Amino acid sequence: MNYQIFNDPFPYVIIENTFDENQLRLIWREIEFLGDKLEGPENYSTKQEDGTYLTTAGALQLDNVYTERCFSDILRITQKVFFDNEQLFKDLLEANEYWKTYCRSNQDVTKIRRYYPGEEYKPHEDCQIHVIISTTFGEDAGGNLYFPKQKCLIETTNNKTVIFPGWIQHSVTKVFKEDRYAITKFVRCNWD
Ligand SMILES: [Fe+2]
Numbered sequence: 001m002n003y004q005i006f007n008d009p010f011p012y013v014i015i016e017n018t019f020d021e022n023q024l025r026l027i028w029r030e031i032e033f034l035g036d037k038l039e040g041p042e043n044y045s046t047k048q049e050d051g052t053y054l055t056t057a058g059a060l061q062l063d064n065v066y067t068e069r070c071f072s073d074i075l076r077i078t079q080k081v082f083f084d085n086e087q088l089f090k091d092l093l094e095a096n097e098y099w100k101t102y103c104r105s106n107q108d109v110t111k112i113r114r115y116y117p118g119e120e121y122k123p124h125e126d127c128q129i130h131v132i133i134s135t136t137f138g139e140d141a142g143g144n145l146y147f148p149k150q151k152c153l154i155e156t157t158n159n160k161t162v163i164f165p166g167w168i169q170h171s172v173t174k175v176f177k178e179d180r181y182a183i184t185k186f187v188r189c190n191w192d
Contacts, residue, residue, distance in 0.1 A: 001081065003088065005095040009150040010168050013092070015161035018081065018135050024159060026073040031112060031137065031181055034060055038114055046124065055121040055172070059113040074183060075110060082133055082185065098165070101130035107188040115143055115180040121172035123148050129166030131187040136160055136180060143175040156182075 003015040019027060038058030046054050062072055069075040082088075092099035115121075123146075126132065136143065136156040145154040145162055149169050154162050164170065166186065 003091075005091060007096055009147075009152055010165060011096045011098045012154075012165075013161075013163040014154065015135075015163070016159075018159050018161045019077065023077045023081070027077060027137070027183070030072065030074050034065070034112060035114065038112070044111070044113070054124050055113075055115075055119065057113050057115045057119045057121065059111050062110045062112065074112070078110065078133075078135075078183065078185060099131075101165075101189055102163070102187055105130060105187045105189050107190045108185050110183065110185050113182045113184065115172070115175040115182070117175055117177055117179070120174040123169050123171040125169050126166035126186065128188065129186045130189055131163060132166045132170075133161060133163045133185040133187065135183045137182070138178055138180045140178040140180050141176045142173055143180040144173045146171045146173050 001015050001018050003013055005011075005013050038060050040058060041053040041056050044055075044059035044061075048054065062075055063069075066072045066075065069079065089099075089103040093103055117140075120143075134145070134156075137158060139158050144156050145164075146152070147154075147164075147168055147170050153173075156162065172182075
């Protein structure tokens with residue numbers, strides 16, 4: 001994996017080639033197994049005042065599927081790559097103290113989401129989430145991450161991860177041709 005850490009216009013990280021070939025094989029195997037079990041937006045999207053949802057893309061929260069994380073290759077592999085990574089944490093803390101919210105986090109949930117062509121995720125903020133870690137799977141145009149207030153577009157390609165603060169307004173632009181999948185981890189510090 002190759003990562004770049006940015007501070008402007010807000011703290012974010014881009015990781016290219018996030019997972020190695022074997023990890024990707026296991027991740028795709030699980031995505032394909034769960035693909036027809038994804039649930040509709042009424043479970044996984046915020047209903048807006050006009051009755052529509054921020055996204056119609058189907059999703060599944062893996063923490064609701066497995067009682068033990070070790071039975072999910074996705075949960076096992078993402079834990080190893082994103083959390084059991086001393087060098088990444090060291091580099092993040094050197095770049096910006098903001099990343100204490102990630103390096104000292106103690107709670108995370110993981111969702112897989114599938115965008116069919118034409119689907120998107122409208123602008124929103126996840127105010128209760130400190131850090132979002134989102135990896136994209138599948139080759140296609142569109143489905144990029146867009147931060148409207150900063151007018152910042154980050155292209156999302158296969159096996160690429162973007163890490164950013166959940167409370168920054170963000171959206172996913174329309175996917176065009178092929179199905180796109182995302183594995184997203186919502187990270188929090190819970191001091192209760
Ligand atoms: Fe979000």
